[in-house]
Amino acid sequence: MLLKDKSVIITGASRGIGKAAALECARHGANVVIGYSGRESSKPKAEKLIAEINELGRRAVAVGAPAGDPETGELLVKAAVDNFGGVDVFVNNAGICPFHSFLDMPKEIYLETVNTNLNGAFFAVQAAANQMKKQGRGGAIIAVSSISALVGGAMQTHYTPTKAGVLSLMQSCAVALGQYGIRCNAVLPGTIETDINADDLSDKEKHDYMVSRTPLGRLGKPEDIGGPIVFLASDMASYVTGASLLVDGGMFVNLQ
Numbered sequence: 001m002l003l004k005d006k007s008v009i010i011t012g013a014s015r016g017i018g019k020a021a022a023l024e025c026a027r028h029g030a031n032v033v034i035g036y037s038g039r040e041s042s043k044p045k046a047e048k049l050i051a052e053i054n055e056l057g058r059r060a061v062a063v064g065a066p067a068g069d070p071e072t073g074e075l076l077v078k079a080a081v082d083n084f085g086g087v088d089v090f091v092n093n094a095g096i097c098p099f100h101s102f103l104d105m106p107k108e109i110y111l112e113t114v115n116t117n118l119n120g121a122f123f124a125v126q127a128a129a130n131q132m133k134k135q136g137r138g139g140a141i142i143a144v145s146s147i148s149a150l151v152g153g154a155m156q157t158h159y160t161p162t163k164a165g166v167l168s169l170m171q172s173c174a175v176a177l178g179q180y181g182i183r184c185n186a187v188l189p190g191t192i193e194t195d196i197n198a199d200d201l202s203d204k205e206k207h208d209y210m211v212s213r214t215p216l217g218r219l220g221k222p223e224d225i226g227g228p229i230v231f232l233a234s235d236m237a238s239y240v241t242g243a244s245l246l247v248d249g250g251m252f253v254n255l256q
Ligand SMILES: NC(=O)C1=CN([C@@H]2O[C@H](COP(=O)(O)OP(=O)(O)OC[C@H]3O[C@@H](n4cnc5c(N)ncnc54)[C@H](O)[C@@H]3O)[C@@H](O)[C@H]2O)C=CC1
Pocket: 011, 012, 013, 014, 015, 016, 017, 018, 035, 036, 037, 038, 042, 065, 066, 067, 068, 093, 094, 095, 096, 097, 116, 144, 145, 146, 147, 148, 188, 189, 190, 191, 192, 193, 194, 195, 196, 197
């Protein structure tokens, strides 16, 4: 077990990559604060995840609060302190990617994407880091960035800058927080089949094209990202900070 009795917060954990990460952390002995949007439709999923984590013999609580709200990080930290005695690991995962063309991008979509994916990440990471500093025992912060931090997408001009932004946030936080023993790293998933891209990938031609670009011959599953997150959260990565871990089946390096 790599995270025995650690207290882990994961945002956007009711489904997809966040849920897979929460379950993998629990399998490795962690107790988990499940951050979710607070929408009524997400609540049953968060409750089901609590039950699944309990079945693994670990504890979990859910906090429903929008990722883009600057106060959400403090709510998540409070839940971790009240229920599990502190914060050892913070995973910033919540994100949206409403595919849209650039020239007619509605301002609202741009602003909501930046607020959810980047502004919210900043304040939540800050809240977690302040708690870790107060505890005085270090910690690990992981941002779920993307291969899209490194490459572009015509329908993702509002989204890719947020993924580059959280990658950059981890790099600067690694510098700012190293003195407190707090490690900050980014995971960069490739194309993982989740709700975020279900519509986009329902186009079989697009789906098959993305598979054809992937040397490992398949798109990713949420579970493919859980292990790398646990690794970066654990003492196995005790000298890893400011790093970016691409988890993309080889898509990025596949030029020809
Ligand atoms: N699926 C993919 O191909 C890739 C996904 N990512 C990133 O992984 C992260 C997770 O996405 P997926 O699991 O793929 O998609 P998903 O749509 O299944 O999960 C996104 C999660 O974020 C939550 N969320 C969305 N808006 C929120 C808000 N305002 N407040 C709180 N929570 C909110 C959702 O409720 C959900 O739990 C995102 O940051 C995404 O950008 C990165 C690279 C590739």
